[in-house]
Amino acid sequence: MPEETFVIVGASLAGAKAAETLREEGFTGRVLLIGDEIERPYERPPLSKGFLLDQEPREKAHVHEADWYDKHDVELRLGVAVESIDRAEHRVRLSTKEEVGYDRLLLTTGASPRHLEVPGAKLQGIHYLRTMADSAALKQAFAPGGRRVVVAGGGWIGLETAAAARTYGNDVTIIEPEPTPLHAALGPELGGVFADLHREHGVDLRLGQGVAGFWGAGQVSAVVTSGGAEVPADVVIVGIGARPNTRLAEEAGLDVSDGILVDASLRTSDPDIHAAGDVANAFNPLLGRRIRVEHWANALNSGPAAARAMLGQDVSYDHVPYFFTDQYDLGMEMAGVATPGEYDEVVYRGDFSGREFIAFWLSGGRVVAGMNVNVWDVTDDVQALIRSGRPVDTARLTDPEVPLTDLV
Template sequence: MIVGAGLAGAKAAETLRAEGFDGRIVLIGRENERPYERPPLSKEVLLGKKDDDSVYVHEAGWYAEHDVELREGVEAQALDLAERRVGLSDGSSVEYTRLLLAMGATPRRLRVPGANLEGVSTLRTRADSLALRARISGGGLRVAIVGGGWIGLEVAAAARTYGNEVTVLEAEATPLHVPLGPEVGALFADLHRAHGVEIRCGEGLFALRGEGSVDHVTTSLGHEIPADLVLMGVGAVPEDSLARAAGLKCENGVLVDSSLRTDDPDVYAAGDVASAYHPLYRRHLRVEHWANALNAGPAAARSMLGQDVTYDRVPYFFSDQYDLGMEFSGYATPGAYDKVVFRGDPASGEYIAFWLSQGAVVAAMNANIWDVTDPLQSLIRSGKKVEESRLTDPAVPLADL
């Protein structure tokens, strides 16, 4: 049984069948549609560059053809570990021999005055993306984005591209402070400013104001910013309430070991909801990235089938904003590194950033430079010390580092 019909859940079902499992597979999804991928929702779909239906993980007929019982629009509401049973919102329940929790995450909403006004939204689902596109695609609006994280910045880029006025409020000193730190975060601030976005750092949200629908944002510094539309891009919280209520160990997500197993030997977790022990970083990490759902879903499926699995992928993320395409590998939150060095001039838009900890590369980001993920991830995985002069010298092949 798989709870959560997102990318991790769908890929787990696919792997179970690909590995020859011929028993019953039930895939429970709260949304009223089959599993889909979310990255295009803040990029190509929001920009109208990709067909709205191109996001689905499988063709509509795939589930029946592979004998996967996909139950759309049904929520798992109770988990009884002793009885091995999951109670569903339609009043039925399903017994399992192995259970995968793949419930993803849900956008955080700041509880400030006016948070429920019309025109204040978050972006997680396909429906959210289509509704946002319908509003911003005509241009001419004043769009305020709370949070300079990945989703906030991608929406800022789309809203600007459509010709809206865009302001981003970011409480930290730079956008993307938590995933990238201030050095590279500042480059993203520059990128957006160069496209006419007002990036206000060190300034959070105090309140939203308006009669029925939002018309102003009051910032933590007391500034009033006119806004026809507000997007809250302040992170997501793991959907782990089902697991918590059942008594599974949870700490910023469902805790699993490196085989993606919870403290109940028949229950596994993968994707955004899981905080998995990472052998490379020797700590639990909750990775909220597409590639993690894509790879951890299948890894969990193999683990459920009794195979010997160690899930130790280097975290990987990608983003597209305006004409910048980038990929990021590793883990580089402030405190996890001591220095950032660059190969190539960031001002040129084509560069690789390396985050170093005691001389070893712990993370790397390639901006508008492609097909380098494998050597960068090998370097991160090796943990070896590298001379800075070699990292920054474009003449030294990445594979030789």
């Protein structure tokens, strides 16, 4: 019987961890990991954190050592794109014009930054952050200090790059249409915490305004806001969200809606094709609904889950969404989903004004999300509260003397 071939499209964290898991689980067939970047698989958090700040070497971001792929008989094809999927013939066509057959296919094609479609958007000096090369270019732009940096978008990428720019000694302005940064992710209560944090570090926040265009003669020199103001700029970072890379799936006829639709085992509408990471819109049994998560932990965990499902194991991917950030002297971990309109109240345990606290989002008396700010070693307990789905006593929840483990 010929050996099976498992093809992974997307040499990302999710793809690399899937390949690793296939070998750990004893799969002896052919594993082909294909990526259109020339960089071997890497983790993305350092791109807006340690690597961007020049605090960590490039190599630290890589998922595996350079020789890991050869040692584990994983065929790593870099700088090669997959152009199409032939589901009937179980083949993928590469940009090299080769065709490769597969028994199982995993799509970890990730997401791409949303671009601003406004006048002047093609000027030099306007940056997007997704790849290692993008981060290296930003580092070079920030490093001299004394630059005028404008950040379009007050989401996670916008805030982290703003903090990095300030750390390098640049003047920074954030332009954000919502009333607070992170409004869609955290709501106004915690969004205000990050607004205050950045203001304290000298960032000019222009809230309730969007970007209407850019001025410049070849090189960007100013950002025009929706209110008509002109903000001088030497460097611009656009961080207005990302779109899942679904073209391959769409053209192959897979079910797609805000990502590739997959079930709890990360299987697409084709039983021989799975999807994981940023591109997968997965049914989460714990939440009872679909969710597409673009954070590091989802890539880290969903790649291995998809690999096990490809091997025929019983998989139910029900992870609690998790995210972390470091900005200036604030470190934070977030678990769960705190979508405005889907919670009743936010309560706090600890020193809110001193930024050493845990925030809990409640819906129907149940914890649906938690965020620990400069408080450590509580993430497992917060996730256990979310998983329990049981109503909690708010007075005990907010009392630092009551162990969180007593509330589960």
